[in-house]
Amino acid sequence: MNVMARTFRGAKAIAEGMYTTLKHVRRPQVTINYPEQRPELAPAFRGLPSLPPDHEGKHTCIGCNLCARVCPPQCITISSQKGEDRKIQVTDFVVDANLCIMCGLCEEVCPVNNTLDKSDHPGSAIQLSHLYEMSSYTHEGLMFHLPQLVEIGRQFGRSVSPDLAGKAGTVHYAAASDWKDAK
Amino acid sequence: MLERFLTLPAPIMGTIAAILVVFAVVLPAAMFMVLWERIFLGKLTQRPGPNRVGPRGLLQTAADALKLLSKEDFDPKNADHALFYWAPVFFMLPSFLVYAVVPFGKFGGSYGPALISDLRVGLFFIVAVFSIHTVAIMMAGWGSNNKYSLLGGIRGVAQAISYELPLVFSFLGVILLTGSLSTVRIVEAQSGGVWNWYIVAQPVAFLVYLVCSIAEVNRVPFDIPEAESELVSGYNTEYSGMRFAMFFLAEYASLFATSAIAVTVFLGGWTAPFPEPAVITQSPLGYFVWSAFWFAFKVFGLITLAIWIRGTLPRLRADQLMNFAWKFLVPVVLANVFATGLLGFVVKSGNGLGSWWPVALGTWLALGGWLVLGWATAPKAERRKVAY
Ligand code: SF4
Ligand code: SF4
Numbered sequence: 414m415n416v417m418a419r420t421f422r423g424a425k426a427i428a429e430g431m432y433t434t435l436k437h438v439r440r441p442q443v444t445i446n447y448p449e450q451r452p453e454l455a456p457a458f459r460g461l462p463s464l465p466p467d468h469e470g471k472h473t474c475i476g477c478n479l480c481a482r483v484c485p486p487q488c489i490t491i492s493s494q495k496g497e498d499r500k501i502q503v504t505d506f507v508v509d510a511n512l513c514i515m516c517g518l519c520e521e522v523c524p525v526n527n528t529l530d531k532s533d534h535p536g537s538a539i540q541l542s543h544l545y546e547m548s549s550y551t552h553e554g555l556m557f558h559l560p561q562l563v564e565i566g567r568q569f570g571r572s573v574s575p576d577l578a579g580k581a582g583t584v585h586y587a588a589a590s591d592w593k594d595a596k
Numbered sequence: 597m598l599e600r601f602l603t604l605p606a607p608i609m610g611t612i613a614a615i616l617v618v619f620a621v622v623l624p625a626a627m628f629m630v631l632w633e634r635i636f637l638g639k640l641t642q643r644p645g646p647n648r649v650g651p652r653g654l655l656q657t658a659a660d661a662l663k664l665l666s667k668e669d670f671d672p673k674n675a676d677h678a679l680f681y682w683a684p685v686f687f688m689l690p691s692f693l694v695y696a697v698v699p700f701g702k703f704g705g706s707y708g709p710a711l712i713s714d715l716r717v718g719l720f721f722i723v724a725v726f727s728i729h730t731v732a733i734m735m736a737g738w739g740s741n742n743k744y745s746l747l748g749g750i751r752g753v754a755q756a757i758s759y760e761l762p763l764v765f766s767f768l769g770v771i772l773l774t775g776s777l778s779t780v781r782i783v784e785a786q787s788g789g790v791w792n793w794y795i796v797a798q799p800v801a802f803l804v805y806l807v808c809s810i811a812e813v814n815r816v817p818f819d820i821p822e823a824e825s826e827l828v829s830g831y832n833t834e835y836s837g838m839r840f841a842m843f844f845l846a847e848y849a850s851l852f853a854t855s856a857i858a859v860t861v862f863l864g865g866w867t868a869p870f871p872e873p874a875v876i877t878q879s880p881l882g883y884f885v886w887s888a889f890w891f892a893f894k895v896f897g898l899i900t901l902a903i904w905i906r907g908t909l910p911r912l913r914a915d916q917l918m919n920f921a922w923k924f925l926v927p928v929v930l931a932n933v934f935a936t937g938l939l940g941f942v943v944k945s946g947n948g949l950g951s952w953w954p955v956a957l958g959t960w961l962a963l964g965g966w967l968v969l970g971w972a973t974a975p976k977a978e979r980r981k982v983a984y
Contacts, residue, residue: 415970415973416924417966417967417969417970417973418970418971418973418974418975419970420966420967420970421967421969421970421971421974422970422974424967424970427908427909430908430909431904431905431908433908434640434904434907434908435640435904437639437640437641437642438639438640440642441642442642442643442644443642443643444642444643444644446644446647
């Protein structure tokens with residue numbers, strides 16, 4: 414190509430590029446001013462695993478240990494004992510958020526499948542919640558125990574909103590309050 | 597002491613006042629430009645830009661400066677200490693020296709505090725002083741004793757040498773038309789309205805100057821001396837704390853300086869884009885504010901253009917950079933000088949301000965014809981609008 418054609422091509426390309434960037438000035442911002450504004454999470458967002466409660470406020474884990482075994486970084490520790498009725502009682506359930514990679518395998522492998530009749534949070538006993546703010550000054554602060562996990566499940570879990578219950582695919586998320594106090 | 601100062605002759609007082617004005621304006625302006633660049637770049641990329649420190653993020657640069665001030669002034673063990681220490685100073689120097697000859701307003705009938713000195717070789721001084729940059733870049737690159745810094749320095753020097761040539765030649769047409777190297781006379785020759793500005797007579801030279809000045813201050817798309825992604829910031833890799841801040845600020849001060857030069861030489865300096873109403877020229881102070889406003893306005897526009905370019909164009913490769921300077925810009929600008937000489941002095945139409953209309957006509961026709969021919973000879977697919 415001769416030099417004139419190349420000049421023309423270059424001038425045109427630059428003009429087009431400049432026009433394109435200028436158009437973006439008028440477009441809405443994609444940045445979220447984080448602490449004041451919050452992202453709208455997708456329904457399948459994978460936050461910290463939690464144990465959402467059933468209608469009686471109890472977790473539905475049967476202590477089968479499958480999630481602990483499938484977990485790639487081995488961050489779930491379950492303590493359990495045989496009860497009077499020879500059923501397994503979960504005494505503690507620890508998710509170590511230092512290690513958890515939010516992969517969701519624990520939720521996938523869990524044999525429990527709650528219905529709406531049993532819990533506002535239909536599905537597995539362990540579910541990935543929408544909690545993504547877990548910062549702590551210590552490693553200890555990132556070890557989540559049973560009561561905390563139930564509370565996180567109640568507040569941040571995927572749930573069916575009361576007035577939309579029964580309509581497939583509708584989920585709603587509760588607003589955040591302080592889950593750290595749950596003991 | 598004060599008495600002796602107050603009894604100094606008026607021209608010296610004016611000069612001292614002008615120096616004070618330059619220092620009082622250029623440093624805060626450079627800081628403001630850093631902020632404006634970040635905000636405007638943010639807008640171009642659909643981001644808010646800095647918005648945390650102070651009202652609407654206005655104090656962001658001050659916070660950054662404070663942070664850099666409080667950082668350790670680190671000095672590599674095997675650096676060439678003298679070069680390493682003085683490089684930022686030499687880098688900062690030319691951006692301020694340039695203002696010695698740039699008239700940024702008018703104070704009644706004279707220049708007063710709006711001009712430090714009317715050198716008869718003003719443009720020559722600008723060109724000479726601006727080359728100090730190159731020395732500083734090489735000092736920093738060599739003195740750091742770091743291969744990335746050295747590569748950055750070498751690239752910087754190669755680029756500066758290549759682009760200095762068309763930059764200087766782009767002034768030649770204007771110098772021919774004015775018949776003087778003095779910046780004051782160049783500006784005064786452009787007064788009276790936008791049609792008298794040299795951008796009208798010398799559009800090609802203006803475009804070449806724009807490209808070269810961006811290359812001179814190492815900004816995108818000519819930023820290979822400090823390419824973050826390949827050279828870890830090039831010649832200022834080893835700098836931290838206040839020395840880095842000086843490099844950083846000097847880059848903006850020199851952008852400010854090149855824009856001021858472009859405004860002086862091609863965009864009519866402090867003159868308004870229309871004939872001045874007589875009322876304005878009555879009071880010296882009013883006239884000063886009026887003319888300084890137009891100067892600042894044009895400089896601001898050019899800087900915004902540079903930021904806009906930065907937000908758009910990708911970085912050039914080193915060989916493309918050299919090819920562009922030597923095989924395209926130099927011949928083009930030489931042709932421009934030749935045409936200006938020919939049309940301005942052979943096909944001359946009387947004396948005075950309007951005498952250069954053949955030059956304007958000729959260059960615009962050549963520019964237009966060049967692009968039309970380019971359109972006509974480009975492959976068919978290139979002519980159609982590119983789909984995004
Ligand atoms: S999300 Fe993955 S890493 Fe986290 S607890 Fe479940 S299985 Fe383990
Ligand atoms: S959460 Fe599910 S998989 Fe894990 S132990 Fe309880 S029932 Fe088993």
